[in-house]
Amino acid sequence: MEVRQATQDDVPRIVDMSAKFYETTSYARWAPFNPDTVHDLAANLAENHVMLVAEDAGELVGMVGLFAAPFMFNGEVTAAYEVVWWVDPDAQGRGAGKALLQSIEPACAARGCRAIQMVHLSTSPPQTAAIYERTGYGHTESSYTKLLDAEARALAA
Template identity: 30%
Template sequence: MTTFTISAATGQDIPALNQLVNSAYRGDSSRKGWTTEADLLDGIRTSEESLQAIFANPNAQILKYEEEDQLLGCVYLEQKGNDLYLGMLTVSPDAQGSGIGKQLLRAAEDLAIARKCRAITMTVITQRHELIAWYERRGYRPTGETQPFPDDPRFGIPKQPLAFIVMEKEL
């Protein structure tokens, strides 16, 4: 049985988190996994500067998943009123399909319950049908709300018009 830990990431993890997130979402390395956005977006998914901003936000944190001191996954969480916003759920392309995403999602839900949150909310690119279905199988539902994709190259350069749907799971 593989032993793993899920713990709060720190500023020392920024270089490894940056590499992990970008490898899972963009570029050729991301095509090994099913979470790739390479067909939808060019550019990077995050940067060390963006990650530093997360660590500077007192309402935000990143949980990291490690096996044998190897970073294989992470998730961004931010307290927004009575809700916990979940984003950047990431699993290394080589480790996808092994349950790491489910473990991180469960850890996020446990944290939200411990904080007495009403719900976990998230935004998902509307074209990511397989990802939306994955979240729906775990109890998340579209709220009917949509949001525009940011017109900011720090989040990627869209290859087509993109928007987000808002999903939530009441706790």
């Protein structure tokens, strides 16, 4: 299992993996997946932030992407904010998720980040929070989403 910084050549496969990931989220119920938006996001993360891919026998099987950005309460401090961490279900259990999680610390530190913030979605596997805690992450916040328009509420129902 090799983990490396994504290149622009990886972006189409990242978009494909993102589509599979997105299907598992609650966001998919009210906002359709837009491959053009995700292409631009992945290209930006690969070029300017942290976008790592796990490769097994020449095939991309997982990814983790984070924005390296100023901390909202102190612009002089840089932190990394997770956008996606996903491993193809067919490749799970082969160490890709663990390898990706271990690889983000040096990648984020190289970008001057003082902290990393990972996300736990309502649809995340139950063991995700335990993995974060076991690897040194502390619970800092939870977020809640309210759909504001009738169309989005109808789609989510």
